[in-house]
Structures are given as C-alpha cells and as structure tokens.
Amino acid sequence: MVAKRGSPGDVRLLVRIAQLYYRMHLSQAQIGEQLGLSRFAVGRLLDRALDESIVRIEVVHPAARLVDLEDRLVERFGLAAALVADVPAAASSEAADDLARDAVAELAADFLAQRRPTGVIGVSWGRTMLAVARRLPQGWTSAAAVVQLNGAASRSNQPTRVGEILERFASTSGASFHGIAAPAIVGSAALRDALVNDPAIRETIDLARSATSAVFGLGIPAADSPHLASGFVDEAEQARLRSMGAAGDVIGRFLDDNGVIVWPELDARTVGLSLADLAQKPLRMGIAAGAGRGPIALAAIRAGILSVIACDESTAEWVLVHG
Amino acid sequence: MVAKRGSPGDVRLLVRIAQLYYRMHLSQAQIGEQLGLSRFAVGRLLDRALDESIVRIEVVHPAARLVDLEDRLVERFGLAAALVADVPAAASSEAADDLARDAVAELAADFLAQRRPTGVIGVSWGRTMLAVARRLPQGWTSAAAVVQLNGAASRSNQPTRVGEILERFASTSGASFHGIAAPAIVGSAALRDALVNDPAIRETIDLARSATSAVFGLGIPAADSPHLASGFVDEAEQARLRSMGAAGDVIGRFLDDNGVIVWPELDARTVGLSLADLAQKPLRMGIAAGAGRGPIALAAIRAGILSVIACDESTAEWVLVHG
DNA sequence: CGTTCGCATACTCATATGAGCACCTCGATA
DNA sequence: TATCGAGGTGCTCATATGAGTATGCGAACG
Numbered sequence: 135m136v137a138k139r140g141s142p143g144d145v146r147l148l149v150r151i152a153q154l155y156y157r158m159h160l161s162q163a164q165i166g167e168q169l170g171l172s173r174f175a176v177g178r179l180l181d182r183a184l185d186e187s188i189v190r191i192e193v194v195h196p197a198a199r200l201v202d203l204e205d206r207l208v209e210r211f212g213l214a215a216a217l218v219a220d221v222p223a224a225a226s227s228e229a230a231d232d233l234a235r236d237a238v239a240e241l242a243a244d245f246l247a248q249r250r251p252t253g254v255i256g257v258s259w260g261r262t263m264l265a266v267a268r269r270l271p272q273g274w275t276s277a278a279a280v281v282q283l284n285g286a287a288s289r290s291n292q293p294t295r296v297g298e299i300l301e302r303f304a305s306t307s308g309a310s311f312h313g314i315a316a317p318a319i320v321g322s323a324a325l326r327d328a329l330v331n332d333p334a335i336r337e338t339i340d341l342a343r344s345a346t347s348a349v350f351g352l353g354i355p356a357a358d359s360p361h362l363a364s365g366f367v368d369e370a371e372q373a374r375l376r377s378m379g380a381a382g383d384v385i386g387r388f389l390d391d392n393g394v395i396v397w398p399e400l401d402a403r404t405v406g407l408s409l410a411d412l413a414q415k416p417l418r419m420g421i422a423a424g425a426g427r428g429p430i431a432l433a434a435i436r437a438g439i440l441s442v443i444a445c446d447e448s449t450a451e452w453v454l455v456h457g
Numbered sequence: 458m459v460a461k462r463g464s465p466g467d468v469r470l471l472v473r474i475a476q477l478y479y480r481m482h483l484s485q486a487q488i489g490e491q492l493g494l495s496r497f498a499v500g501r502l503l504d505r506a507l508d509e510s511i512v513r514i515e516v517v518h519p520a521a522r523l524v525d526l527e528d529r530l531v532e533r534f535g536l537a538a539a540l541v542a543d544v545p546a547a548a549s550s551e552a553a554d555d556l557a558r559d560a561v562a563e564l565a566a567d568f569l570a571q572r573r574p575t576g577v578i579g580v581s582w583g584r585t586m587l588a589v590a591r592r593l594p595q596g597w598t599s600a601a602a603v604v605q606l607n608g609a610a611s612r613s614n615q616p617t618r619v620g621e622i623l624e625r626f627a628s629t630s631g632a633s634f635h636g637i638a639a640p641a642i643v644g645s646a647a648l649r650d651a652l653v654n655d656p657a658i659r660e661t662i663d664l665a666r667s668a669t670s671a672v673f674g675l676g677i678p679a680a681d682s683p684h685l686a687s688g689f690v691d692e693a694e695q696a697r698l699r700s701m702g703a704a705g706d707v708i709g710r711f712l713d714d715n716g717v718i719v720w721p722e723l724d725a726r727t728v729g730l731s732l733a734d735l736a737q738k739p740l741r742m743g744i745a746a747g748a749g750r751g752p753i754a755l756a757a758i759r760a761g762i763l764s765v766i767a768c769d770e771s772t773a774e775w776v777l778v779h780g
Numbered sequence: 781c782g783t784t785c786g787c788a789t790a791c792t793c794a795t796a797t798g799a800g801c802a803c804c805t806c807g808a809t810a
Numbered sequence: 811t812a813t814c815g816a817g818g819t820g821c822t823c824a825t826a827t828g829a830g831t832a833t834g835c836g837a838a839c840g
Binding site: 145146148149150152153156157183187188189190191192193194195197198200201202205 | 468469471472473475476479480506510511512513514515516517518520521523524525528
C-alpha cells in the first residue's frame with residue numbers, strides 16, 4: 135500500500151500503522167504480519183509517527199493545566215511539592231477569595247492526610263488555616279504535639295480563632311496542643327523580648343523550634359490583616375510598612391518582594407518563631423489562597439521558607455510569570 | 458497528592474499518572490514507586506484515564522481521513538483493499554479531474570508494485586489506465602503476459618492509446634503483451650460473435666480469461682466516452698443507454714446503479730471478457746478517478762466485480778454515503 | 781571497478797505490560 | 811448479626827515491547 139521513502143505514500147503507511155496500533159489495538163507483530171513488515175519495522179515506524187506528530191497523545195482533562203502548573207513550580211523553585219487548586223469562577227472578588235480558600239484548603243488537608251507528618255507540628259493561624267483545620271479527617275496522622283508558631287492575641291474585635299485551629303489539628307490527630315498566649319506584634323522590641331523570655335511563652339516557642347513540620351498561611355498587608363489590626367501597629371506604621379514594599383507576611387513577619395525582612399524594627403516587635411528557624415524544618419507548607427497573594431508566595435519561595443506550596447491557579451501563574 | 462475515590466482529587470491522580478506516563482515516559486513501575494502505588498494500580502488507573510478520555514490518542518495527520526475511508530470501504534463491502542487518494546483542490550473541474558486521475562493512478566501503481574501480481578495480467582484502457590501505466594516502475598513485477606480485457610479499436614478520431622498502455626505494462630515487467638484487435642462495441646451481436654470466433658481474437662480472450670489479475674478503469678457514459686464514441690453506438694442509442702439508467706461501464710459493459718447489465722442487447726454487441734469471468738479473478742482492481750464516478754464504483758462493487766478499489770476522496774465518500 | 785560509509789534491517793535478550801486469578805474490605809441486605 | 815456481593819488489591823505468568831548489536835544493501839567516492 136506504499137512505496138518510496140519520504141514520499142507521500144510513506145506518510146500513508148505511518149498513518150495506517152498508527153491507526154491499527156492506537157485505534158484498533160493490534161499488536162505490532164500483528165500489524166507487521168498484515169502489512170508484510172517485521173515487528174521491528176513496525177515499532178520504528180510507530181516511533182517515527184510519534185515524533186513526526188502524526189500521532190498526538192495528550193492529556194485533555196482541565197485538571198491537566200493544574201498538574202502542569204504544579205510540575206513547573208516544583209521544577210523551577212526546587213520545591214518538594216506544589217498543590218494548585220482549581221478555582222471555580224465567581225462573581226465578586228470576595229466570593230472568589232472564599233472559593234479559592236476552600237479549594238486550596240481542601241488540597242492542603244488532603245496532602246497532609248496523605249503525608250501523615252508525625253512528631254511536633256507547627257501551625258500558624260488565619261482564615262486559610264482555619265479552613266484547612268476544618269477539613270482534616272479524623273485520624274489524619276498521629277502527631278505528638280501541635281504548636282502555634284507565632285503570637286495571635288489581638289486587641290481588635292476580630293477573633294483570630296487560633297484556638298479552634300489548634301484544637302482541630304490536635305483532636306483529629308490525638309496530639310497535645312500548645313498556644314502562644316501573646317499578640318502577634320507588640321508595641322516595642324523590649325516588650326517582645328520580655329514576653330519571649332516569659333517561661334511559658336519561651337517554652338512554647340522552643341517547642342515550635344523543635345517541630346519538624348510547619349503549616350502556615352501567607353498573608354498580605356491589607357488593612358484588615360489581623361496582624362496589623364492587633365492594635366500595636368498604628369495606621370502610620372501600617373502605611374509605612376506598605377510604602378517600604380511589604381509583599382506580605384509569613385507567621386507575622388513581613389517580607390519584601392525578594393523575601394527579605396522589610397522592616398527589621400517591626401520584626402523585632404514580632405512574637406514567634408524566627409524565619410531562620412522556620413526554614414530549617416524538613417516539611418514547611420505555605421498556603422496562599424486568594425487574589426494578590428502572588429508577591430508574598432514568591433517572596434517566601436525566594437527566602438527558602440517553603441518546601442511545599444499550596445495555592446490557587448492565578449497565584450501559581452503569577453509566581454511562574456514573575457519568578 | 459490525592460485522596461477519596463470518585464472525588465475531584467481522584468481525577469488529579471489520573472491526570473498526574475497520565476502525564477508521568479505519556480509525557481515524561483516513566484514506566485508504570487516507576488510511577489507506582491513515586492506515588493506509593495503498586496504498578497498494577499498504576500496500570501489500571503491508566504486504563505481508566507484512557508476510557509474516561511482524560512488521555513486522548515489521535516492520529517492527526519490529514520492523511521488519516523483517507524486511511525479511514527479506505528478502512529470503511531474494505532469493511533463495508535468486504536473488499537481486499539481500498540486506496541483513496543488525496544486530491545489537491547483545483548480551479549476548474551477538468552483540471553480537478555486530471556489531478557484526481559494522477560493521484561489515484563499513483564496509488565494504484567504503488568499498490569501493484571507492492572503486490573507484484575504474477576502470471577497473466579488483464580488490463581483495460583482509458584485515460585486512467587494510461588496514467589497508471591506511465592507510473593509503473595521498471596521491474597514492478599515479473600508477470601508472464603499482459604492481455605487486453607476488452608476491445609478498443611475506434612472509428613473516432615480519439616486514439617485509445619491502448620497500445621501504449623499494454624506496452625508499458627509489459628515492458629516494465631518483462632511480460633509479453635496481447636491486444637484485442639477489435640472495437641469495444643460493434644454494430645450487431647452477430648458481428649460481435651463473428652469477431653469473437655476469429656481465432657486471433659478468441660485466443661486473446663481465452664488468455665484474458667486465464668488471467669489471475671485484472672486492472673481496469675470505471676467509466677461513465679459521457680458523450681466523450683471512448684466506448685460510445687467508437688462509432689458503432691449512435692447518438693440515439695447513447696441517449697437510450699443513459700435514460701435506461703446506466704451508471705457507467707466496466708470493460709465496456711454498462712451497468713445500472715445496482716450493478717446489473719443495463720441493456721443486454723448492447724452488451725451482446727460488446728467485445729471482450731464477460732463480467733462473470735472477470736468476477737472470478739483473485740485480484741481485480743477497479744480504478745475510479747474524477748467527478749461522477751460514485752455510481753459506477755458502487756455498481757461495480759455491488760456486482761462483485763471489485764476486490765480492490767482505487768478512487769479519489771469524493772468518490773469514496775459518495776460510495777459510503779449511498780452504499 | 782573496488783572500497784567505504786550510511787542507513788535500514790533483523791536479530792537476541794532484558795524489561796515492561798496485560799490477563800487472569802485468588803483474596804480482602806466494606807457496605808448493603810436479609 | 812451473619813452473609814453476600816461489588817469493587818479493589820497484588821500476585822503469577824505469558825506476552826509485547828524496546829535497547830543494543832551485527833548484518834546487508836546501495837550510494838558516493840577514490
């Protein structure tokens with residue numbers, strides 16, 4: 135049915151073989167028999183059909199995009215894993231943020247349940263962490279202790295719900311839990327030092343330092359950020375923080391686009407584990423859900439704080455485009 | 458990276474596995490190792506990805522359409538083979554016919570060269586057969602003899618070139634050649650019988666009867682048909698032939714849409730092999746190139762005259778739609 | 781002419797894959 | 811509560827496939 139190499143008829147043979155193999159599911163040997171070729175020739179021609187793209191094999195499911203983004207994040211930034219959530223479109227940006235948070239939290243909780251980290255697990259707080267905590271299945275792991283990574287008590291009227299987060303992480307895994315009874319950011323470095331030297335708080339931070347896993351949200355410096363709204367950072371300071379180029383915060387510590395502490399004096403007033411200590415942990419999962427999280431996600435990656443990122447599709451794309 | 462069966466996360470796993478297997482070319486065992494699954498599970502999930510069409514494997518080359526048409530012709534009509542040519546678009550319909558003829562002739566010649574029929578080969582004549590003859594490569598086969606299947610001498614001013622056709626078939630294969638020195642259609646059944654009983658002609662027709670392969674064009678009853686223009690079929694008879702529903706002719710014998718001899722009296726005036734004898738041969742290739750050949754192609758198929766059809770794309774489609 | 785090179789071929793052998801089977805787990809049902 | 815059945819699992823074993831290698835054929839070259 136065919137003749138000269140390189141002639142049009144040649145392509146016909148490739149097409150015919152490809153059809154027999156991929157559509158009719160004949161074996162290469164059968165095809166060879168039928169067409170008077172050795173099975174080796176058929177195999178080689180099949181290879182050729184593949185790289186002359188006469189045959190196309192593609193993963194067509196919409197989720198393939200996401201898996202692709204994950205692969206690229208892992209590859210580009212040397213992460214241990216990346217989780218990119220499929221975020222359904224939503225009308226208002228607030229509703230979209232809620233959906234994104236839920237989707238990302240679902241992925242993060244699934245990941246944790248599959249990984250089953252043991253020993254001491256450090257957690258931050260925030261809406262995203264709450265969403266994760268609420269999705270942890272009973273018995274998701276058998277950790278020894280769950281410990282808060284940074285301060286949370288707030289003078290504002292926004293409850294941080296850090297208690298529920300810790301309680302859920304602990305009760306679903308059978309671990310004990312340990313909160314930090316202090317604000318995220320206080321009024322002076324001296325006060326911070328005093329708090330951190332308080333035996334109870336110091337003990338908890340030491341425990342956080344010993345944690346081998348950490349799970350934390352990546353925040354942005356919006357006016358409603360619980361960290362800024364704690365009451366110890368006044369409006370002028372908030373404005374200054376933003377004007378200095380703060381991309382967002384990781385466990386209460388604000389970074390610029392390159393992952394450098396943006397305002398060391400403010401950082402000196404922040405209660406909790408240091409980023410250097412955080413970056414030592416084998417498993418450190420940062421979660422970024424919602425619009426505008428690209429910069430802080432990239433900053434955290436650049437600072438080497440993340441080994442695993444969980445985020446939504448648009449954040450992943452932002453990071454890949456700008457990183 | 459995944460959790461519950463049937464959940465969205467499930468699809469993620471399929472997608473991930475599909476990517477690793479088809480894009481990264483990892484083995485199923487490697488994938489299993491990496492994802493903590495047995496290689497059997499991976500294989501089964503790959504199957505699922507295939508039939509949930511998360512993975513699509515398709516033959517994308519334009520020629521695939523043609524191969525598909527060929528397969529359907531073979532399948533539907535129980536042919537031994539079908540050759541469908543890719544006909545480039547052309548401005549005028551006459552130019553299109555020329556291109557179609559060339560493309561189909563190329564395929565037919567390739568097919569013959571690959572099949573290498575031996576023994577006695579019967580051929581008809583016409584523009585298409587000439588195009589085939591001109592494309593036979595030197596030494597395409599080692600036949601013993603090439604014999605004309607039906608009469609050709611004509612009173613019209615159109616040369617039939619049957620001599621060149623026979624000569625090319627023979628000289629490229631080392632065979633002897635045997636023409637029929639008589640018109641295609643004569644004025645009366647008595648004259649036909651007389652001719653056929655002439656020793657020289659009878660001998661040739663006997664030889665044609667003994668041929669194991671036959672290659673012939675499928676004609677249409679147009680005014681310029683060499684059969685009709687032979688001068689022994691007058692205009693009134695031509696009109697009558699068409700009004701009786703002649704779809705076209707095979708070796709000078711006109712069939713209706715169902716493959717039945719349309720006008721027995723005319724057939725009795727036709728010089729050459731009978732269709733019954735033709736239908737006995739193991740290899741009988743009919744060639745139909747150009748517009749309007751659908752009906753005669755289908756008629757020949759229905760009459761069981763063809764074991765191999767060579768035609769252009771539109772003819773193939775017509776036959777499949779109407780058959 | 782004879783030589784050599786390049787490329788396609790057909791082989792052997794190791795590996796990857798698929799079919800069939802026995803088992804197990806879990807939820808539904810009597 | 812006991813039993814059953816549908817799915818899912820991992821096995822063995824036969825088969826299909828691919829890597830690597832030696833051979834052969836024809837074209838280009840001296």
